[in-house]
Amino acid sequence: MSRQLTFDLPVRPALGREDFFVSPTNAIALSVLDGPGDWPQGKMFLLGPEGSGKTHLSQVFAAMTGALVVRGDALARSDIAALATAPAIVVEDADRIAGNVAAETALFHLHNLALAEHRPLLITARTAPAHWPVTLPDLASRLQATQIVALAAPDDALLAAVLLKHFTDRQIRVPATLIPWLVARMDRSFACARDIAAALDARALAEGRPIGQRLAAEVLDSLRMQGQ
Numbered sequence: 001m002s003r004q005l006t007f008d009l010p011v012r013p014a015l016g017r018e019d020f021f022v023s024p025t026n027a028i029a030l031s032v033l034d035g036p037g038d039w040p041q042g043k044m045f046l047l048g049p050e051g052s053g054k055t056h057l058s059q060v061f062a063a064m065t066g067a068l069v070v071r072g073d074a075l076a077r078s079d080i081a082a083l084a085t086a087p088a089i090v091v092e093d094a095d096r097i098a099g100n101v102a103a104e105t106a107l108f109h110l111h112n113l114a115l116a117e118h119r120p121l122l123i124t125a126r127t128a129p130a131h132w133p134v135t136l137p138d139l140a141s142r143l144q145a146t147q148i149v150a151l152a153a154p155d156d157a158l159l160a161a162v163l164l165k166h167f168t169d170r171q172i173r174v175p176a177t178l179i180p181w182l183v184a185r186m187d188r189s190f191a192c193a194r195d196i197a198a199a200l201d202a203r204a205l206a207e208g209r210p211i212g213q214r215l216a217a218e219v220l221d222s223l224r225m226q227g228q
Helices: 027-033 054-065 072-077 101-116 137-144 156-169 178-183 190-207 213-227
Strands: 043-047 068-071 089-092 121-125 148-150
Touching (some): 027 043, 054 089, 068 072, 072 089, 089 101, 101 137, 178 213
Parallel strands (some): 043 121, 043 148, 068 089
């Protein structure tokens, strides 16, 4: 089978509040982020697996509060004093800094400055801080004293909405029947929804084939083989 030349064009995800699908699995998290004035000590952890919508929610929060957003692995290179002057602060993927002393030290100082200046601090991560191999005891104690709100496992409606969003972000139109077909057969995770959309996009472009159940079945088999 001949393969077409493809280009790795950037995907521009829609991250506005109107693009966030609310379901029983994430409604509590959304309501908590709507009220940072009620957070104990002005700080909150948002937990969820990779691809669960943490970045989307943090962008909604930033738009609402004027927060500055910084990735955890960029903290050691950031101006912590300047960050702490923002109306609010978001630290994304903070669990990835565990064991990095420079980044841990930066988060420790940012945490203390944010609380001293009464700036809401939202921290996102995949797992609770009690499970991180943090090397700074003072940081560990502060993180473990932070209240947690978690994104629950997706239901069918949310998985369908996430799949549709990934296709829309890639400007792909798929048959209406394909979404429920995929939801019934895919692994129940947001990361899988992201991977399916990316793989279908790449295969359809490379092979010049329409996106339908036959191609989707091949992609699902390929993803399962990769996961073994």
